[in-house]
Amino acid sequence: VKGLVHHMLNLVLTESAIELVPSDLWKHPAVMKRSRLIGKNPGQMLLDRSYHHGAMLQIKDGRKRGRPDIAHFCLLNALGAPLNLEGGLRTSVHTREDKLIMVSPETRLPRNYDRYIGLIEQLYSHGKVPAKGKTLLEIRSETLSEHIRDIDASRIVALSRAGAKSTIQEVVEMVAAEPNPLFLIGGFPAGGFSSQTTGLADDIFSIYHETLDASIVVARVIYEYEKTMGLSSSCLTSHVR
Amino acid sequence: VKGLVHHMLNLVLTESAIELVPSDLWKHPAVMKRSRLIGKNPGQMLLDRSYHHGAMLQIKDGRKRGRPDIAHFCLLNALGAPLNLEGGLRTSVHTREDKLIMVSPETRLPRNYDRYIGLIEQLYSHGKVPAKGKTLLEIRSETLSEHIRDIDASRIVALSRAGAKSTIQEVVEMVAAEPNPLFLIGGFPAGGFSSQTTGLADDIFSIYHETLDASIVVARVIYEYEKTMGLSSSCLTSHVR
Numbered sequence: 001v002k003g004l005v006h007h008m009l010n011l012v013l014t015e016s017a018i019e020l021v022p023s024d025l026w027k028h029p030a031v032m033k034r035s036r037l038i039g040k041n042p043g044q045m046l047l048d049r050s051y052h053h054g055a056m057l058q059i060k061d062g063r064k065r066g067r068p069d070i071a072h073f074c075l076l077n078a079l080g081a082p083l084n085l086e087g088g089l090r091t092s093v094h095t096r097e098d099k100l101i102m103v104s105p106e107t108r109l110p111r112n113y114d115r116y117i118g119l120i121e122q123l124y125s126h127g128k129v130p131a132k133g134k135t136l137l138e139i140r141s142e143t144l145s146e147h148i149r150d151i152d153a154s155r156i157v158a159l160s161r162a163g164a165k166s167t168i169q170e171v172v173e174m175v176a177a178e179p180n181p182l183f184l185i186g187g188f189p190a191g192g193f194s195s196q197t198t199g200l201a202d203d204i205f206s207i208y209h210e211t212l213d214a215s216i217v218v219a220r221v222i223y224e225y226e227k228t229m230g231l232s233s234s235c236l237t238s239h240v241r
Numbered sequence: 242v243k244g245l246v247h248h249m250l251n252l253v254l255t256e257s258a259i260e261l262v263p264s265d266l267w268k269h270p271a272v273m274k275r276s277r278l279i280g281k282n283p284g285q286m287l288l289d290r291s292y293h294h295g296a297m298l299q300i301k302d303g304r305k306r307g308r309p310d311i312a313h314f315c316l317l318n319a320l321g322a323p324l325n326l327e328g329g330l331r332t333s334v335h336t337r338e339d340k341l342i343m344v345s346p347e348t349r350l351p352r353n354y355d356r357y358i359g360l361i362e363q364l365y366s367h368g369k370v371p372a373k374g375k376t377l378l379e380i381r382s383e384t385l386s387e388h389i390r391d392i393d394a395s396r397i398v399a400l401s402r403a404g405a406k407s408t409i410q411e412v413v414e415m416v417a418a419e420p421n422p423l424f425l426i427g428g429f430p431a432g433g434f435s436s437q438t439t440g441l442a443d444d445i446f447s448i449y450h451e452t453l454d455a456s457i458v459v460a461r462v463i464y465e466y467e468k469t470m471g472l473s474s475s476c477l478t479s480h481v482r
Contacts, residue, residue: 050353076314111314112291112310216322220460
């Protein structure tokens with residue numbers, strides 16, 4: 001029994017800055033140093049600006065890449081939210097290389113960053129984690145467009161500074177009647193969505209006059225959705241669960 | 242010019258699980274191993290369950306200690322929030338040993354966990370960071386009671402599962418007329434506030450029937466305060482700043 005939640009909110013962290021170190025950086029000193037330190041081959045390591053900044057200066061679109069911490073903060077804000085605990089949220093991570101990470105709502109993600117990175121690296125190696133038992137994270141090659149078809153979203157809203165000005169409350173109230181709304185939130189540190197992404201959205205809204213951290217946007221969309229659906233008051237009574 | 246914000250919201254992460262490794266653990270194998278790995282003396286390292294789990298099994302109140310990641314996530318959700326960006330939020334961290342960390346609203350905290358830990362360790366060594374220029378973080382010995390006096394809070398609300406059931410919206414609306422309200426949010430992983438802390442609060446409220454991550458509570462209190470104060474709509478017009 002999952003309480004009073006009838007509808008499902010879908011969140012896709014979009015074009016997220018998660019990828020393995022690309023092969024042309026494997027010989028870079030910054031990458032080799034980190035590789036020796038943690039005892040992993042460069043090709044099994046996630047690209048990470050904290051550790052590979054020197055190596056990333058030379059790559060294309062560098063400022064939008066190598067930030068797996070963004071998805072970490074977003075996922076912690078999503079998975080720990082009452083909406084998720086009550087079974088009303090589906091979260092996934094789309095990467096700029098069109099990998100798709102399915103995240104089970106029951107996942108208890110490591111809080112420690114190095115352990116989180118280790119888990120995602122294990123996911124890239126094995127396709128799913130944990131190796132045994134119920135799968136919590138699964139990765140596959142899938143475009144955002146294919147993923148949206150899988151979700152069968154009834155309305156797709158992208159949040160971006162380039163969108164029409166609105167408030168989160170107005171945006172969420174607009175989709176409240178939808179059985180299966182989907183929010184696209186950018187999982188990258190700078191710049192905007194690609195035109196491919198914005199082309200998939202029914203609406204694009206800007207909820208603040210400056211760039212906000214993706215994790216803060218995630219927290220607000222979920223909370224506002226809970227309020228609009230009446231979850232924040234209903235779940236206080238113990239008979240709900 | 243700081244827009245339309247007249248009031249100030251105060252957040253104190255309370256009894257936070259941040260401390261240096263206590264001296265009776267300096268010789269523990271788990272601590273010495275980590276010490277060698279990162280090249281720091283045990284006494285200059287933060288106690289961290291991710292790295293010192295084995296050593297922490299034997300200490301008093303172990304399950305409430307050694308979780309500096311909690312303050313990290315809370316501070317990122319606070320410092321990145323529009324209320325903070327517009328100058329309407331003051332955030333500080335009280336620890337279980339009665340250390341008080343003042344956090345400048347302009348602080349851009351490292352996203353990377355190891356860098357954040359390094360920064361807090363530097364803070365414990367030097368009393369403030371950065372060493373030169375405008376101080377962003379400062380630490381001193383101060384009880385919660387003394388800190389509350391410094392803040393001169395007009396009303397003190399503690400959020401705890403042991404409190405009276407309410408919603409965040411109701412709690413925030415209750416303090417909306419206060420010039421200088423203060424929220425106490427636990428910066429520890431398990432259990433409740435000490436009686437010393439609850440004795441300082443004017444009100445204690447429970448906003449969910451299970452324990453929520455402190456960082457999620459922080460995000461919600463701030464967002465609800467912004468809404469109650471009309472910040473979420475007013476700041477969309479460019480003339481505000």
